[in-house]
Amino acid sequence: MTLAKERTLASKVRADFPILQQEVHGKPLVYLDNAATSQKPKAVLDALLNYYQQDNANVHRGVHTLSSRATDAYEGARDKVAAFINAAHREEIVYTRNATEAINLVAYSWAMSTLQRGDEIILTVMEHHGNLLPWQFVAQKTGALLKFVELTETQEFDLEHYQSLMSDKTKLVSVVHASNTLGCINPVEEIVAIAHRYGAKVLIDACQSVPHTAIDVQAIDCDWLVASGHKMCAPTGIGFLYGKRDLLRAMPPFLGGGEMIADVFLDHSTYADLPHRFEAGTPAIGEAIALGAAVDYLTAIGMDKIHAYEQELTAYLFQQLNQIPEVQIYGPQPNAQVNNRVALASFTTGTVHPHDLSTILDQAGIAIRAGHHCTQPLHRHIGAQSTARASVYFYNTQEEIDAFIVALKEAIEFFGSIFG
Numbered sequence: 001m002t003l004a005k006e007r008t009l010a011s012k013v014r015a016d017f018p019i020l021q022q023e024v025h026g027k028p029l030v031y032l033d034n035a036a037t038s039q040k041p042k043a044v045l046d047a048l049l050n051y052y053q054q055d056n057a058n059v060h061r062g063v064h065t066l067s068s069r070a071t072d073a074y075e076g077a078r079d080k081v082a083a084f085i086n087a088a089h090r091e092e093i094v095y096t097r098n099a100t101e102a103i104n105l106v107a108y109s110w111a112m113s114t115l116q117r118g119d120e121i122i123l124t125v126m127e128h129h130g131n132l133l134p135w136q137f138v139a140q141k142t143g144a145l146l147k148f149v150e151l152t153e154t155q156e157f158d159l160e161h162y163q164s165l166m167s168d169k170t171k172l173v174s175v176v177h178a179s180n181t182l183g184c185i186n187p188v189e190e191i192v193a194i195a196h197r198y199g200a201k202v203l204i205d206a207c208q209s210v211p212h213t214a215i216d217v218q219a220i221d222c223d224w225l226v227a228s229g230h231k232m233c234a235p236t237g238i239g240f241l242y243g244k245r246d247l248l249r250a251m252p253p254f255l256g257g258g259e260m261i262a263d264v265f266l267d268h269s270t271y272a273d274l275p276h277r278f279e280a281g282t283p284a285i286g287e288a289i290a291l292g293a294a295v296d297y298l299t300a301i302g303m304d305k306i307h308a309y310e311q312e313l314t315a316y317l318f319q320q321l322n323q324i325p326e327v328q329i330y331g332p333q334p335n336a337q338v339n340n341r342v343a344l345a346s347f348t349t350g351t352v353h354p355h356d357l358s359t360i361l362d363q364a365g366i367a368i369r370a371g372h373h374c375t376q377p378l379h380r381h382i383g384a385q386s387t388a389r390a391s392v393y394f395y396n397t398q399e400e401i402d403a404f405i406v407a408l409k410e411a412i413e414f415f416g417s418i419f420g
């Protein structure tokens with residue numbers, strides 16, 4: 001299989017990413033660590049710089065020109081995010097620092113005040129630590145019980161096991177949409193429909209799906225959904241919580257302070273309406289505006305195009321990795337018929353430790369990740385101490401995958417010749 005070079009999406013967009021035009025250790029940079037964070041196009045960097053050079057002022061409080069410009073841009077970005085995931089109302093988008101903070105917001109605000117001893121929270125064994133630790137806190141504080149959906153033989157979400165865990169004790173289901181380690185895409189619409197039959201709420205961790213595929217929160221019908229800006233071409237320090245309006249309205253505040261109030265007295269206060277009730281203190285204004293620019297950038301390319309191109313790249317990546325006998329890939333093989341995985345491959349090679357592999361590949365200018373990728377329980381579950389992970393985004397090329405495969409084969413041969 002070959003992707004005709006002049007027609008690939010990457011060839012059209014690569015020039016938009018200044019950071020990709022560099023050499024590392026004398027070799028062209030091949031950045032394959034996109035599941036940890038994505039690179040940022042010039043349009044996003046410009047939005048951040050322009051805000052600080054032209055419009056910098058605090059939002060909501062001022063009537064002067066700069067403040068109203070900053071407020072308009074900050075709130076305008078919220079409209080863009082809302083449209084991007086097809087939220088029904090703009091006030092259903094709450095800015096947070098990242099997905100982790102968004103999950104903690106739901107844990108501290110909703111779960112701590114709602115759950116009781118004996119209630120059950122359903123997670124999966126593949127959750128990122130960001131969607132595990134907050135629920136451990138909730139369980140310790142409220143006496144609620146955590147239960148974990150296991151994997152099928154192909155290392156995907158086990159729908160049957162999930163159904164067997166559900167009961168009228170189930171109050172919350174919090175699951176990852178696309179696993180950052182296994183790459184599998186979970187059947188979130190079915191998961192939500194089943195949970196709602198039991199009256200349980202559902203939170204979707206969409207960190208690895210929002211950057212790569214069109215998301216429609218109304219179609220999924222989830223109660224909350226979280227994502228981080230930095231994995232979708234935006235800066236660090238900005239992410240968002242989507243929540244259904246009535247549910248968010250009924251939730252108590254998480255952090256208290258300025259921006260989130262209506263009237264303040266010395267002994268009590270009333271709170272602002274959505275979404276500001278959950279945005280205490282001066283927010284990451286420039287970063288939020290840059291998130292809006294990232295959404296514009298992705299939308300202009302088209303999420304369907306991004307998704308289709310990444311599916312091709314994933315098929316190619318797997319085809320190449322599958323030809324190396326030492327390589328064991330975790331998670332399901334890609335299946336073009338069913339949209340079953342995102343564009344990453346976590347693997348081990350038997351002889352070469354993932355950390356050594358990552359160090360050797362770095363010498364060839366190739367950036368891949370090694371470790372447990374914030375999914376330590378999952379690694380225990382699949383019997384791997386750590387894995388190496390190559391993760392691609394729409395600006396990666398087939399040639400970069402070729403360079404990665406060549407360097408990977410050399411590393412395996414080298415270590416095989418020493419220890420073999």
Ligand SMILES: *Cc1c(COP(=O)(O)O)cnc(C)c1O
Nearest residue numbers: 098099100128130180205207228
């Ligand atoms: C990256 C990631 C998170 C955490 O994102 P932060 O930006 O670190 O808050 C959570 N879940 C998944 C699946 C991720 O990939």
